[in-house]
Amino acid sequence: MSYRVIQWATGAMGKNCLRAIIDHPDLELAGLFVYSRAKAGRDAGEIARRDPTGVVATTDIEDILEKDADLVVHAARIQPPYAHHNQAICRLLASGKNLISINGHTYPQYWGRRYCDAFESACRAGNSTLFGTGLNPGFIVEKVAAVATGLCSRIDSIHISEVVECSMVQNPNYVFDVLGFGTPAGSIDPNAPDWAPAEILNGMYSEVVAHLVHRLGYSRARVETDHTMMPATADIEMAAGLIKKGTISHTNWRWHGLVDGKPLVTLSIAWIMEKAHLDNPNYNLWNVTISGLPCVRIAIDLDKPQDYPYRTGAEELALAASVVNSIPAVCKAPPGIMDIPVANHFRVRF
Numbered sequence: 001m002s003y004r005v006i007q008w009a010t011g012a013m014g015k016n017c018l019r020a021i022i023d024h025p026d027l028e029l030a031g032l033f034v035y036s037r038a039k040a041g042r043d044a045g046e047i048a049r050r051d052p053t054g055v056v057a058t059t060d061i062e063d064i065l066e067k068d069a070d071l072v073v074h075a076a077r078i079q080p081p082y083a084h085h086n087q088a089i090c091r092l093l094a095s096g097k098n099l100i101s102i103n104g105h106t107y108p109q110y111w112g113r114r115y116c117d118a119f120e121s122a123c124r125a126g127n128s129t130l131f132g133t134g135l136n137p138g139f140i141v142e143k144v145a146a147v148a149t150g151l152c153s154r155i156d157s158i159h160i161s162e163v164v165e166c167s168m169v170q171n172p173n174y175v176f177d178v179l180g181f182g183t184p185a186g187s188i189d190p191n192a193p194d195w196a197p198a199e200i201l202n203g204m205y206s207e208v209v210a211h212l213v214h215r216l217g218y219s220r221a222r223v224e225t226d227h228t229m230m231p232a233t234a235d236i237e238m239a240a241g242l243i244k245k246g247t248i249s250h251t252n253w254r255w256h257g258l259v260d261g262k263p264l265v266t267l268s269i270a271w272i273m274e275k276a277h278l279d280n281p282n283y284n285l286w287n288v289t290i291s292g293l294p295c296v297r298i299a300i301d302l303d304k305p306q307d308y309p310y311r312t313g314a315e316e317l318a319l320a321a322s323v324v325n326s327i328p329a330v331c332k333a334p335p336g337i338m339d340i341p342v343a344n345h346f347r348v349r350f
């Protein structure tokens, strides 16, 4: 079985999805959307550092809508507000293409019927499916933590933590405007829902937490935030620019999924530019800790093979794999918003 796939955006994540599509024997690249004018008109193979593909990058959504394809991999940079990309996503769905988003959309049902209606009617119009995946969102909470609960006959609480060093992230818009680094620490309230980074990330990760609560059989989760931001201990020169002493260098985003007023699921994400504020400098990428009967602990790290010759990070490789491994299931799913299966495992051929 082979699938025709369009790649939407070629940032750090999107470029690896593009490579994974080009390299896969059962996928055919059917189109490429880019935001950068400098990339428009170039062959996808050149952008991906692969042989020419005959697919030329475009900045025009109309070119993409016209194409015959099974699926779009939507890997744009998230922008405020969280719903910023929904209109384009709905147009792509309505044009008959299934769509995988790496920017949330894992549990749009959290936002209520009216929010979902736009996606559902676009999917009906295009006989298409919307699916959100990735690492987080997409894997560690929705799949790993969910699978681990199968070992428990009682669950008191679930704590999932992620720690990522972000100093090599290159794009200033992403680092400063989307993730909030470099903001004078006392000038914002990170739990104010209208601070742009909080608005975007609350949008994406409330779905993640609520999805696990829902999967465990509780009908309605309420998600509360408990974010803390720490100031830089000195001026720090990062790939994306300067983080001045006293501005935010360590973000700890925390969401609690409450059941009966008590946190059942807590997701803690520490994205950091320096280690000064970490309790434990020897951290794992992810830890899942379930308190219950019995208690379960899982630590996960991602590494590249020692002989891997490229600079691409293990997270980027894993994200692209999680997208590609999902493609058959998304293309076979009935129209509408697709729920996250507990596994979209690797298969050597589709």
Ligand SMILES: NC(=O)c1ccc[n+]([C@@H]2O[C@H](COP(=O)([O-])OP(=O)(O)OC[C@H]3O[C@@H](n4cnc5c(N)ncnc54)[C@H](OP(=O)(O)O)[C@@H]3O)[C@@H](O)[C@H]2O)c1
Residues within 6 Å of the ligand: 008, 009, 010, 011, 012, 013, 014, 033, 034, 035, 036, 037, 039, 075, 076, 077, 078, 079, 102, 103, 104, 133, 134, 135, 136, 137, 138, 171, 174, 319
């Ligand atoms: N689910 C997960 O596990 C996971 C993990 C990591 C990241 N993400 C999400 O993936 C997104 C992309 O991450 P990344 O590391 O690839 O980011 P990035 O390197 O900053 O690149 C994102 C790409 O988005 C395009 N872009 C430029 N301006 C834009 C705009 N105004 N609006 C929308 N897109 C614009 C550009 O595409 P062109 O270069 O093609 O012009 C850019 O290269 C992030 O927003 C993040 O939320 C998800």
